[in-house]
Amino acid sequence: SRYEYVKNFEQENHLLPDCHIVVRVDGRGFHKFSKFYNFEKPNDLRAIELMNKCAELIVSQFDDVIMAYGDSDEYSFLLRRKCSLFERRESKLVSTFASTFTSYYVALWGRYFNGNESRDETRETTEERKEEDMKEEERKEEERKEEERKAVKSEPRDDSRDSRSNELVIHMLPTFDARCVVYPNAQSIRDYFSWRQVDCHINNLYNTTFWTLVQQGNMTTQEAEQRLSKTVSKDKHELLFTEFGLNYNNEPDVFKKGTTIVKEFDTTGLSQRQVERKMKKMGRVRVMHCDIIRDGWWDERKWILE
């Protein structure tokens, strides 16, 4: 039609070739959202596992996603350097990741936040079952510890909502923003993930100390904030240990280290060409909670950065 010329106003941004692309999604206003749905403080394992499940499904779904890392209300997805998904069009990437993450989050919410539904249904594909089983063990262990922790403190949850039903309501739905960031080399990607994991660590140490002061130390939130101002990491470790007998190092790794999801390939004994062909197919998706700042982790997974 004679109106079609308006299509020419669309301006594409094709991200620079041969660079690593990170797509980071982050919950919009999760401060309020987590309050509304009575998230456990400082960490709600249901929320974290839901985030992890959404991320895992995305990693499994997109061949070009080779790794992901997340904590709190955010997840970063690493796309292969040679990725040509959507011809590297920025808006397509940004919107698709935001939308897909959101879709999983809303659709899976009930499995994680309503007791009655079995989380086992989450095992979408047979291939991921074994991995799942291992994780299930881990999860149960974590849950047991979590229960212990909860047992000590008798604080009632924020009762803005009836805590027995946690169905999503239309005027308080979860949404996520997203952005693409382009990194030209391995070092900057390493530093990117170190940045996120250090951030996770610092926030978690702060939050753990803060809520311990409030929940076990019976401080008001203002008092706790005041108490922690100007303390450094070491001070917080000490405070937790001397005043509450809590060794921060024994906190669950999922809280301290966040979650790393990575596609793994067994390439032992393969030629360069075989490796390349294999890399184009799906790798085994693994979920872990470990230090990704150190060299060793990356040295063992050279395929991530090629």
Added chain:
Amino acid sequence: SRYEYVKNFEQENHLLPDCHIVVRVDGRGFHKFSKFYNFEKPNDLRAIELMNKCAELIVSQFDDVIMAYGDSDEYSFLLRRKCSLFERRESKLVSTFASTFTSYYVALWGRYFNGNESRDETRETTEERKEEDMKEEERKEEERKEEERKAVKSEPRDDSRDSRSNELVIHMLPTFDARCVVYPNAQSIRDYFSWRQVDCHINNLYNTTFWTLVQQGNMTTQEAEQRLSKTVSKDKHELLFTEFGLNYNNEPDVFKKGTTIVKEFDTTGLSQRQVERKMKKMGRVRVMHCDIIRDGWWDERKWILE
């Protein structure tokens, strides 16, 4: 931390000031999605009403969205020329609209695609009730017509899924891409919406004729495609009328014209300054199915383009 420098690799695109912004969301792979969930052909009113509901909630939620238009699996949102939402950052806009639309779509799916739940709960706010009631009337009328239409044709639906339950399954969730387009003046915006509505008209005329040939004319899809190749609009009108006694002009406007959602303001008797102040607050959200190509519609709503 010493890793924070990686934040500097983020590149913002602040959309040109003083321009109209259109954010268009479009269902990803809805050809397949609509097949999987047995959408009625050519138009599934449940799907259309779900789309409309999602769009209406977005229009209500964002002050800067002044109008929206949609059909099929897409919706275009018009942001005010002076809009400063997210400082006009493209990625924020693109991801937020994609995510918010998706969130509503997944969360409301059951209300529209599962018979057992009452759609009335959709009335989120008291303000929209009256509007809703009028629309409900329209809707019922449409549904009645729809039922009639369905009655004539006895074709069984694609039974890839049990058509009685229509719950979303994790491996076939709805997702949407999104893009921002910047338009410098009123004319280009007018032409933009004309472009979309002409597209709606052309597709709907084609689809209506195509599926009439298949459903009532007992053609295979190949035969119908063949029959329609090289026909122009007039031919299709004639075909429908002479061969099937169907007057296309009597088809429901929601199919022929798509859906327009607009914020309306009663500004009679107000001074320029009062108008401006009023415009910043929420207008009344109206939903309609009418010609938005003609001048008259825009002349009556000068506030849309200022």
Added chain:
Amino acid sequence: SRYEYVKNFEQENHLLPDCHIVVRVDGRGFHKFSKFYNFEKPNDLRAIELMNKCAELIVSQFDDVIMAYGDSDEYSFLLRRKCSLFERRESKLVSTFASTFTSYYVALWGRYFNGNESRDETRETTEERKEEDMKEEERKEEERKEEERKAVKSEPRDDSRDSRSNELVIHMLPTFDARCVVYPNAQSIRDYFSWRQVDCHINNLYNTTFWTLVQQGNMTTQEAEQRLSKTVSKDKHELLFTEFGLNYNNEPDVFKKGTTIVKEFDTTGLSQRQVERKMKKMGRVRVMHCDIIRDGWWDERKWILE
């Protein structure tokens, strides 16, 4: 060759269609440059006329340039809204304007800064001769005034170079940066040129007062700066008049208003289509020194903004 893939790393920025484009060039480090070549203070008519000549040649050379405005070491070129020069590619526009302006400036330098060569040769085309003649008159009048001004003050010029020869030296050549700015509507273009002309006015009033204090008031530059700090326009007018008997309003317009170059078309009695056809051809290039902030100037030249 197998290396050609590197061409794909080029990223084009096609400026938004249907918008006005301003290309502004500005002398790089002209503070130092003007000192080195002993520019008259505060205004060196040779420099201004050289700038104007370069701009005029550009306006004449590019059909899509409809207007230009300049003062000091800068010039702004307005491209037609429908301009498709270089497919509106930003780098092509930016580099071509910077290069072309520079080329003229260097090539014409001798005509303006060396007494021995006649400036008449500058009349490149017969068409511009009449215009030139008028300007020549104006120029001579300005020069006469200028001579008068110079006569009063006996200050020796900065003698870093022999002031009799002003040939360009390789280690101090003139260069210009350039940028494109996109404006969506007439108002923003009007405001753009008002911005530049107000800037010209403010700078010129300041510089005139400053150098009067130094040259006629025998102040040091520090003293003059000190004297003018915190004064507003009105104070400077008064200072010039009461202390030096100088009425700022009688200063030459070329200094107070800068220079406007515009393509003019006689379209009286022509039909819309004839006007459009005419507009595609070269208009008559006119040079003036007048107020371009007021509506009247633009109302008489509606073709500039269409």
Added chain:
Amino acid sequence: SRYEYVKNFEQENHLLPDCHIVVRVDGRGFHKFSKFYNFEKPNDLRAIELMNKCAELIVSQFDDVIMAYGDSDEYSFLLRRKCSLFERRESKLVSTFASTFTSYYVALWGRYFNGNESRDETRETTEERKEEDMKEEERKEEERKEEERKAVKSEPRDDSRDSRSNELVIHMLPTFDARCVVYPNAQSIRDYFSWRQVDCHINNLYNTTFWTLVQQGNMTTQEAEQRLSKTVSKDKHELLFTEFGLNYNNEPDVFKKGTTIVKEFDTTGLSQRQVERKMKKMGRVRVMHCDIIRDGWWDERKWILE
């Protein structure tokens, strides 16, 4: 002023950090320009040396330019990966390189194209003198060969202009466009320069053969074009040798390989920190005509790509 808001319409593009930047300038319409000023065919050493001089001055002037390569009417400048010139603003880089190159080209034209002026004045700095002297030798050698070549053919030059005076005329001034291209890694930079040098080789082999057919073989240009269509490199070598006794390999390197300019640093025996400090200062600028596709050249100059 109240107009200053228009400044906000400027949109900066800050080129991705930590990437190599290439700025390529290319003569605008040099097909016509070279005809107008009677450039020798296929290669005019005056033009090439003028280009090289301009490039050398730019390399010397900008600390962040570490290397340059050029042939015909183009030059590519490589900026250090960590370069922060103009905060990596694209328009600043593009316009400054276009303008600076143009300024040198116009200002130095007379030294290269008018016999009467001594080219020795070009030795702007004492540091470059030695280098110059070596190059002078090379140049004289080249010129001698060139004279020989010219001697054989008696063809008169295109006499559109009096070939004795070659002063620039205002309506045919040289101008250059420019663009920035961002490359994320060493390989792509290597391939970039290989791309340009292969291009130089292919063009020069073609042009040499073409003009030999015309000048010595007395073909018309159409006949020569026809004769060369569908020939590959080997065919052209053979044609030159068997029909004209010309061994292409003995052609001057400046024509076959183009010109490479590189900043060199003597870093033997220095610590890493000393190297870094040294690299920030000016290196010795060297000009050469050699193969830059092979690894060896780069291995000896690791500082270029860090």
